[in-house]
Amino acid sequence: MQLTGEARGAHTRCAARLSPFTRTLVTLCAIAAPALGGVLPEDRADVLWHLYKGGDITIQGPSVLVRKKVGDNLSLSANYYEDMISSASIDVKLSASPYHETRRQESLGADYLHGKSTYSVGFITSKEPDYKANTSYFAVSQDMFGDLTTVTLGYRRGWDRVFRDIKTPQGVLENDPTFHQRADHRGYSLSLSQVLTRNAILGFNYELLTDQGYLANPYRKIRYLSPGQGAGFTLADQVYPNTRTSHAASLQLKYFLPYRAALTGQYRFFRDTWGILAHTAEVDYTHPVWKHWIFDGSLRYYRQGAADFYSDLFPRANYQNFMARDRELAAFRSYTVGAGASWQFAMPGVPSLGKNSINVRVDHLLVDYSDFRNALLASTYGAGNEPLYKLDANVFQVFVSIWF
Amino acid sequence: MRVAPGLPSVSLTVKLMRELTAVLLLAALAGCAAPTPWVKPYEREHFADPIMSFNRDPVSSTYLQHVFETREGARGATGSVGGGCGCN
Numbered sequence: 001m002q003l004t005g006e007a008r009g010a011h012t013r014c015a016a017r018l019s020p021f022t023r024t025l026v027t028l029c030a031i032a033a034p035a036l037g038g039v040l041p042e043d044r045a046d047v048l049w050h051l052y053k054g055g056d057i058t059i060q061g062p063s064v065l066v067r068k069k070v071g072d073n074l075s076l077s078a079n080y081y082e083d084m085i086s087s088a089s090i091d092v093k094l095s096a097s098p099y100h101e102t103r104r105q106e107s108l109g110a111d112y113l114h115g116k117s118t119y120s121v122g123f124i125t126s127k128e129p130d131y132k133a134n135t136s137y138f139a140v141s142q143d144m145f146g147d148l149t150t151v152t153l154g155y156r157r158g159w160d161r162v163f164r165d166i167k168t169p170q171g172v173l174e175n176d177p178t179f180h181q182r183a184d185h186r187g188y189s190l191s192l193s194q195v196l197t198r199n200a201i202l203g204f205n206y207e208l209l210t211d212q213g214y215l216a217n218p219y220r221k222i223r224y225l226s227p228g229q230g231a232g233f234t235l236a237d238q239v240y241p242n243t244r245t246s247h248a249a250s251l252q253l254k255y256f257l258p259y260r261a262a263l264t265g266q267y268r269f270f271r272d273t274w275g276i277l278a279h280t281a282e283v284d285y286t287h288p289v290w291k292h293w294i295f296d297g298s299l300r301y302y303r304q305g306a307a308d309f310y311s312d313l314f315p316r317a318n319y320q321n322f323m324a325r326d327r328e329l330a331a332f333r334s335y336t337v338g339a340g341a342s343w344q345f346a347m348p349g350v351p352s353l354g355k356n357s358i359n360v361r362v363d364h365l366l367v368d369y370s371d372f373r374n375a376l377l378a379s380t381y382g383a384g385n386e387p388l389y390k391l392d393a394n395v396f397q398v399f400v401s402i403w404f
Numbered sequence: 405m406r407v408a409p410g411l412p413s414v415s416l417t418v419k420l421m422r423e424l425t426a427v428l429l430l431a432a433l434a435g436c437a438a439p440t441p442w443v444k445p446y447e448r449e450h451f452a453d454p455i456m457s458f459n460r461d462p463v464s465s466t467y468l469q470h471v472f473e474t475r476e477g478a479r480g481a482t483g484s485v486g487g488g489c490g491c492n
Contacts, residue, residue: 046463052471065463079463146441191483193458198447203458207480248481252458256450264458270478278478286455294455304477328477336472340464361464367475395471397464 038118038143040075043068045402054393056088073113081105094375095221103128116143130163150193158185164218181214203252216240222325224314232383238324246272262286275308292344300336312371313384330372338363355403367391
């Protein structure tokens with residue numbers, strides 16, 4: 001799922017500079033903000049190029065996000081996002097064939113400020129040759145207790161149409177006319193942002209998500225033992241439950257260090273009705289240096305247990321009512337190290353564009369599976385004895401931001 | 405009136421209940437009143453600094469969330485709204 005929109009942190013919308021004059025302006029802004037009630041996001045445009053490379057998959061494309069205020073109370077946003085996918089992943093090699101495709105996503109959003117309340121609505125549409133998704137969302141945000149606390153309640157609804165591509169005798173990919181499925185999604189969220197001290201702010205998020213419909217990947221297969229045949233296993237279709245409900249709760253604590261730097265600690269707990277239990281922990285450090293540079297570093301640790309109906313190798317065909325071998329449902333640990341740099345500059349000769357930035361970010365991802373084996377090596381090691389699969393991937397982002 | 409050793413007398417129990425009721429009432433009244441902000445507006449300069457934003461660059465953080473969400477079983481509670489798939 002592609003995420004859009006942004007978290008609503010309290011009192012973080014006014015820009016700050018290092019010069020004493022701007023610091024004074026910022027302080028005045030912070031003092032004036034409570035009197036004005038809530039604050040709308042700044043007018044801003046971002047143009048990003050992203051590249052993911054790992055596990056014989058390359059995904060790249062642009063993302064353009066523009067946000068503009070209309071009057072004093074309304075802020076509109078629009079996003080165009082594209083994934084150009086070239087995949088010959090381990091799953092594709094085992095049960096399908098390498099492919100290239102493009103996913104395009106567009107979204108529109110509006111935030112309306114009324115006193116200390118902000119009302120947000122939006123619509124997201126995503127299209128790829130074999131998957132079409134529409135999502136709408138609504139959220140209400142309220143500043144309270146002297147603007148030290150911001151509470152947000154959100155609801156979202158999604159409607160997906162799932163297809164499966166097949167190759168015609170002429171070698172052209174097209175939707176299988178016998179396969180057309182649907183999936184519906186609903187989400188309910190509660191967020192809280194709380195200023196703790198003059199240097200610390202706490203964020204809490206809870207989200208309940210429910211899905212109904214076709215929730216499997218139609219291309220991936222399970223495998224079951226079949227001694228004496230081929231590599232010792234046979235492939236068969238996955239069978240997923242038609243419903244899923246998940247609960248996720250996260251805490252974020254951000255602290256302003258005495259020498260103008262920020263330290264963030266995050267933890268998320270997740271569990272769902274498929275039996276997946278997951279923990280995510282992350283530490284981020286932001287350090288401005290000189291006058292125009294900001295450097296970021298992050299460490300992320302993720303761990304999950306397998307879904308109840310997941311197995312790398314089932315003992316026989318039709319072993320149980322639900323069967324899956326999607327590695328997203330396997331047990332694994334994941335480690336991510338990230339670093340970023342941002343250079344802020346003023347557009348020469350254009351006074352209205354006094355704040356702009358060029359940003360670069362690199363993340364290295366290592367996924368260590370506990371029960372997902374490299375089935376492509378079954379003929380060498382024997383089915384069920386192959387080495388465990390590991391995924392190494394790099395994620396690159398380059399983007400330009402303009403405040404106007 | 406005889407009282408079993410170690411047990412409070414009836415009058416003592418009533419007294420305790422009255423005190424407890426008073427404490428609960430006071431707590432309820434205190435809950436109705438808006439708390440005084442303990443961080444004054446002029447002390448919030450650091451929260452106006454962009455480095456203190458939970459989501460300084462939405463275009464970047466949403467992309468990275470997408471990368472994780474399509475490769476992991478967990479989802480949600482990121483403070484953002486999602487849509488679409490890109491999972492096949």
